[in-house]
Amino acid sequence: MHEEIAVAGFGGQGVLFVGRLLAEASLLEGREVVWMPSYGAEKRGGTVWCNVTISDEKIGDLFITRPTAAIAMNPASLVKLEPAMKSGGLLVVNQSLVPSKVSREDIRVVYVPANDLATELGDDSVGNLVTLGALVTGCPVVSTSSIIAVMDNLLPKNQRRLEINKRALSKGCAWTQGN
Amino acid sequence: MSKKTLMAGNIAIAEGAILAGCQAYFGYPITPQNEILEHMSKRMPEEGRVFVQTESELAAINMVYGAAAAGCRAMTSTSSPGFSLEQEGISYMSGAELPGVIVNVMRGGPGLGNIGGAQGDYFQSAKGGGHGDYRVINLAPASVQEMMDLTMLAFELADKYRNPVVVLADGFLGQAMEPVVMREPVTELPSKPWAITGALGRAKNIINSFEMDPVNFPPRVKLLLRKFKKMRRNEVRYEGLNLGDASLVIVAYGSASRSALTAMKMARQEGIPVGLLRPITLFPFPYEALSNLAQRINDFLVAELSSGQFIEDVKLAVGLDKRVALVNQYGGVPLLAEEILEAIEKMIKQPVGG
Amino acid sequence: MTKFSISELDTVLYHRPESLEDYPFHFCPGCGHGIVFRLIAEIVDELNIKERAVCVACVGCSVNSYHYFNFDGLESAHGRAPAVATAIKRCHPHLVPFTYQGDGDLAAIGTAEIVHACARGENITTIFVNNAVYGMTGGQMAPTTLVGMYSTSTPGGRKPSLSGYPIRVCEMLSTLDGTAYVARVSVHNPAAVRKTKQAIKLAFRTQLANLGMSLVEVLSPCPVNWRLEPVKALEWLVKHMLPQYPLGEFKVIEAVAALKKGDRLCTKK
Missing domain, CATH: 3.40.50.920 (Rossmann fold)
Known part of the structure; x- marks a missing residue:
């Protein structure tokens, strides 16, 4: 397999963390992986993206240009991601913040009201995990059990945080399954 | 298969230095390598080793000079504009035959440029960069694993030749995360009888790159040139x-x-x-x-x-x-x-x- | 090293300190550097730290320092001696590194390094020789050149409108919390030389007691670049430099004062 995944949104939306979970889970599954963040002058609320390349072979380019799967957490990232998507790829759109619809017909799209679903769980900051659940259900680049194992490892000290992240992940999975 | 850890390139450099027995780290904040400084600020004291955040890259390279003269494995890390400032110190280190590791996580230039990754310091780094007749081994990693491995090799080669060694990476590699196999720590460091450790039970040691009389200097340069020739013969990778x-x-x-x-x-x-x-x-x-x-x-x-x-x-x-x-x-x-x-x-x- | 045979003399009153090499000073006639070197060597002997002392030489007239001393020494790039000494002390806390710097080295090109070594409270010692000119390069204006003073780069005398004002290093550095002992002394006559020795010794003892940064500024004549005969140069120093650079102690933290007090008690016994 060879997947190139892009995650983009506002700073503070947990974009880099979603990428990190994808990368760690791929490593756990014994694959080659590159996690590459955008980086700029330190500024809260600016646009942030990261890409994760997952492959069975040694990975070349650190950057991706044609994502096979992607998450657009805010309107600006949808504008960038839609034209870049590889034909047949999966694009997860955070409907809570992105009002517009995707016009391309050669890609699969999952609209998920990530922040609203997160608020229902009692913490609107876990919208990122909702979108991750929606992504890996529509395009199984890693298994949810691997993501859960990574979270158990990364967040052992904050049980409350860990639990709500897990619930957000499964809420996202269920959303894609139900649509 | 050895256990792999997902790690950013900058962190792999820092951990590689610690594994290589780096006894002293000196650095000044500059993007895109700040993670090295920050990681070292935590890890070096944990290991009981020296960490100083310096007032400039000038101070950083001269502290590397001092620590190296004192017989310690020492390192600084910086990015392009800081690397320019360090050229003076690197020239002195080569002239005084001091080992040391300089990490340059290159960014866009000239001038302040920007913090994206670049390779615009090639001439400066691969050809010497500072004043005078000297050369510096340049190791160019292309993966996070190599960020660790070549940093470790840099310490070994610096001691082998008593000359500074540059790890020439770029901002993209510094920020990227990839799986890394952790290496075994170096436990035995070479002895350095020439170092400044106090003239106890031996004649005094002097470390310098200066000769008052010009006729005495060419023989020094000749010694250096012989070393650079050896590097050309043995260290091409x-x-x-x-x-x-x-x-x-x-x-x-x-x-x-x-x-x-x-x-x-x-x-x-x-x-x-x-x-x-x-x-x-x-x-x-x-x-x-x-x-x-x-x-x-x-x-x-x-x-x-x-x-x-x-x-x-x-x-x-x-x-x-x-x-x-x-x-x-x-x-x-x-x-x-x-x-x-x-x-x-x-x-x-x-x-x-x- | 040549030593007097005891049989020839009843008591040896004056000899070359163990810590000073039998190596000719290359200083010009009437220069003050030689005095300061000898004082440091005497002090290193008296404190019995020859095996731990490290001279960090600077660039300028004192570039050859490590040849004069009979203990470990090294060169540093222009102005960077405090950074080099910092690293040596941090790596080997048992060593006693000191920097020997001129005014161009410390107060111009190396201002950042000395300020931050002081700010960090590095446990090192700096001997700062102020002769108000760049000596080695031929007498150009230094950061310590007096207003109105001739130098090869201030042809009509230093004009503040063009070249600014001289820096008072001790006054400036004593404001930093990391300095433990800061004093200005001079070598213009034997009494002043004795006081210089006391100050430098206290600076080294400050380091030996781990009390923080110690710095002694020594006013020193440079007859050749001042265009004066040696004796006239001493007179000039008294008349012109002392008013601009008053002698005295600018910073003595309590723990250093206690060291001094302990001395006096010992002497009284």
Whole structure:
């Protein structure tokens, strides 16, 4: 397999963390992986993206240009991601913040009201995990059990945080399954 | 299979230094390598080793000079503008025959440039950079694993030759995370009877690079030149991929070689037999390997993140009768595999002499 | 090293300190550097730290320092001696590194390094020789050149409108919390030389007691670049430099004062 995944949104939306979970889970599954963040002058609320390349072979380019799967957490990232998507790829759109619809017909799209679903769980900051659940259900680049194992490892000290992240992940999975 | 850890390139450099027995780290904040400084600020005291955040890169390199003179494995890390400031100290270190490791996580330039990854310090780094007749081994990692491994090697080579060694990485590699196999820590460090440790039970030691009388200086330089010759003979490192059947060879180092790897695969899928030669040492440069390749290959494509610096050494190696084309980005922008592929296609379509 | 035979003399009153090499000073006639070197060597002997002392030489007239001393020493790039000494002390806390710097080295090109070594409270010692000119390069204006004073780069005398004002290093550095002992002394006559020795010794003892940064500024004549005969140069120093650079202690933290007090008690016994 060879997947190139892009995650983009506002700073503070947990974009880099979603990428990190994808990368760690791929490593756990014994694959080659590159996690590459955008980086700029330190500024809260600016646009942030990261890409994760997952492959069975040694990975070349650190950057991706044609994502096979992607998450657009805010309107600006949808504008960038839609034209870049590889034909047949999966694009997860955070409907809570992105009002517009995707016009391309050669890609699969999952609209998920990530922040609203997160608020229902009692913490609107876990919208990122909702979108991750929606992504890996529509395009199984890693298994949810691997993501859960990574979270158990990364967040052992904050049980409350860990639990709500897990619930957000499964809420996202269920959303894609139900649509 | 050894256990792998997902790690950012900058962290791999810091951990590599600790594994190599780095006893003292000195640094000044500059993007895109701040993670090294921050990581060291926590890890060095944990290990009971020296950490100082300095007032400038000038102070940092001169503290490396002092720690190295005191017989310790010492390192600083910086990015391009800071590396310019450190040239004075690197020249002094080479002149005074002091080992030490300087990490340059390159960014866009000239001037303040920007914080994107770049390779615009090639001339400065691979050719010396400071004043006077000296050379510095340059190790160019192309993966996070190599960020660790080559940092460890840098300490070993610095001590072997009593000369500074540069790890020349770029901002993209510094920020990227990849799986890394942790290496075994170095437990035995070489003895340094020449070091400044106090004249207890021995005659005094002096460390300098100065001779009042000019006639006394050339012999010193000759000693250095002998060392640089040895480096050229023993320390050339490179990686060759798919060279056997190649009709065109991409030459690239660092993160540009990663894009080149993808471009090579894409070209081969199109049926174009492309190979890749990746220098790991920029000084000493793999002139011989390239010149041997040039005996049967006519087309070389140089991929670099600078405006045609690295290509000069490639041309020198393969000779003027070969076609050497350039595909590049500069100023902090990545070079993508697709751009390299386009350049490959363009090159093979153009008839020789056309 | 030549030593007097005891049989020839009843008591040896004056000899070359163990810590000073039998190596000719290359200073000009009437220069003050030689005095300061000898004082440091005497002090290193008296404190019995020859095996731990490290001279960090600077660039300028004292560039050859490590040849004069009979203990470990090294060169540093222009102005960077405090950074080099910092690293040596941090790596080997048992060593006693000191920097020997001129005014151009410390107060111009190396201002950042000395300020931050002081700010960090590095446990090192700096001997700062102020002769108000760049000596080695031929007498150009230094950061300590007096207003109106001739130098080869201030042809009509230093004009503040063009070249600014001289820096008072001790006054400036004593404001930093990391300094433990800061004093200005001079070598213009034997009494002043004795006081210089006391100050430098206290500076080294400050380091030996781990009390923080110690710095002694020594006013010193440079007859050749001042265009004066040696004796006239001493007179000039008294008349012109002392008013601009008053002698005295600018910073003595309590723990250093206690060291001094302990001395006096010992002497009284």
